[in-house]
Amino acid sequence: MSLxxxxxxxxxxxxxxxxxxxVHLANGLPSFTIVGxxxxxxxESKDRVRAALQTAQFDFPARRITVNLAPADLPKESGRYDLPIALGILAASGQIPTSGLDQYEIAGELALTGELRPIRGALAMTYKASHSGRAFILPYESAAEAGLVSEATILPAKSLLEVCAHLSGHTQIPRYIPEPANGFTEYPDFNEVKGQSLPKRALEIAAAGSHSLLMVGPPGTGKSMLAGRFPGILPSMTEQEALESAAIQSLNGAYKPALWKRRPFRSPHHTASGVALVGGGGIPRPGEISLAHHGVLFLDELPEFDRKVLEVLREPLESGHITISRAARQADFPASFQLLAAMNPCPCGYLGHHNNKCRCTPDQVSRYRAKISGPLLDRIDLHIEVLALRDEELTAAANGEPSLDIRQRVELARDVQLKRQGKANHLLTSKEVDLYCTPDDAGLNLLKMAIIKLSLSARAYHRILKVARTIADLAGSEAIQSAHIAEAVQYRRNGL
Known part of the structure; x- marks a missing residue:
């Protein structure tokens, strides 16, 4: 058969x-054409396929070879089509049987020796196509990643010859059995951080309700140290969250099975472009906000980022996804990330420091803080000040509360939220805020005063209520009391 x-x-x-x-073979002058x-x-797969077939001692037909990758209007990229093209040539020329080919989905890059090399996006492939009912023939090195989808049947192969022997019925490729994941993840511990009880409290609230947070303080006060330990107090990832996060990492070829159920922590440099943050390219790939899906995006030295770059965060912070539109195609990526940001209070960094004197003029401080737009600040739930440690705190031994204890409280509060509304407090809609976040009379009066004195926007008002709801959940209170409102309001008084 020639097809x-x-x-x-x-x-x-x-x-x-x-x-x-x-794959179609026809009479005529020898040629090799790939369309679609x-x-x-x-x-370039033409040369890899030809060399791999010849190295494996197969006959490369001296005929007119046409390979069509359908649908024709879908761009095809990477070396993942090497293996199916090579098998198609062998089947069309009668060197392997054609029966049973429809039972498999095949992807793999060929070395010139006929060995199979790993492909990018193996997990994304099985995650979206496990319902097809077909088995996946993939390179051996991609099996551990693809096998995270328990419903998928993975047949890992090391070479073209192994695949041909399986399709010919000589030697069957055994199904890949993934090793049980222990789910244990180790993060830096909060008990290593000296002092800073107020920032730790704010981070606990942020973790419990999935709120965004901005830390403002002089250099060396522990802002980056606190942020690096934040993933350790977040609730454990569910199977679905872990699969979604791993599938996105797989698209960039950056996922490692050892990172299973570990919250992603992305910390791009302040020179990153808007495309680096949201994703893009001729064939769109995910950016930092998507790679941080179900994890943390930490932006250190926030005012040093280009203002236009920061503005691209506004929509994903609200919607939890990003749509990348190009002239020829669109791509949707999830972006349900938790934003942590840190900045100095002024250009020199020492405004409010108890030892070092600030050298900045009020105008310089104002211009520095104006680098961050009001609409972006309005979307950040908690604004906290991280003060420099006193000498006695700095020289004392670190004896803070361990991350495990904090995470237990966070998980209890998150469980309350999931039972009550099925989502974290940060994701509540305006209607749900009215339903679940109604304060008592004293709290309502306090909130009305805060709206007037702090000139709060409607968005800030709703975010204060969401934060107050989280504080009440941590306290085990069904009602939002005035003390919860008061604590939530103080996290908006940053003077920015």
Missing amino acids: AVLKSRALAGMDAPEVIVE LPEAEVK
Whole structure:
């Protein structure tokens, strides 16, 4: 038979659309043509496939070879189509049987020796296509990643010869059995941080309700140290959250099975571009906000970021996803991240420091803080001041509360939220805020005074109520009391 049809998968954002690989052999002058909107990596597969087949002692047909990657309007990139193209040529030329090919979805990059190399997005492929009912023939080194989807049948192979032996019925490739994940993740511990009881309290509230947080303080006060320990007090990841996070990491080829159920912590440098944060490219790939999905995005030295770059965070902070639009295509990526940011109070950094004197003029301080727009600040739930430690605190031994104890309180509060409304408090809609976040009379009066004195926007008003709801949950209180409102209000009084 001079025609063979195989199944594979492309990557388009978080989707893995099916690609049908059709290989046709015809009489005429020898040629090798690949059609179906292939990128440069796919066009180069011709030479890899030819060398791999010849090295494996197969006959490379001296005929007119046409490979069609359907659908024709879907861009195809990476070397993932090497293996299905090579198998298609062997099946079309009668060197392996064509029966049973429709039972598999195949992807893999070929070395010139016929060995299989890992592919990018193996987990994203099985995560979106595990319902197809077909088994996945993948490179051995991609099996651990793809096998995180328990419903998927993974057949890992090390070489083209192994795959051909399996399809010919000589030697079956055993199904990949993933090793049980222990789910244990170790983070830096909060008990290493000296003092800073108020910032620790604010971080506990942020973790319990999935709130965003901004730390303002002089250099060396522990802002980055606190942020680095924040993932250790977040609730443990669910299976679904872990799969979603790992699938996004897989799209960039950065996922490692050892990171299973570990909250991502992304800390891009302040020279990062807007595209680096939200994602993009000719074939869109996820940016830092998507790579931080179900984890933490930490922006240190916040005013040093380009203002236009920071403004791209406004929509994802509200919606939890990002749509990247290009002239030819669109891609949707989830971006349910928790924002932590840190900044100095002034250009020299020592405004309010008890030992070092600030050298900045009021105008310089105002210009420095104006680098962060009001709309972005309004979307950050908690604003806290991280003060420099006194000498006696700095020289004393660290004996703070361990992260494990804090995480236990956080998980209890999060469980209360999930039972009450099915989501974290940060995600409550305006209607749900009215339903679940109504304070008592004293708290309502206090909030009305705060609206007038602090000139709070409607968004800030709702965010204060959400934070107060989280504080009440941590305290085990069904009602939002005036003390909860008072604590929530103080996290908006940063003077920025």
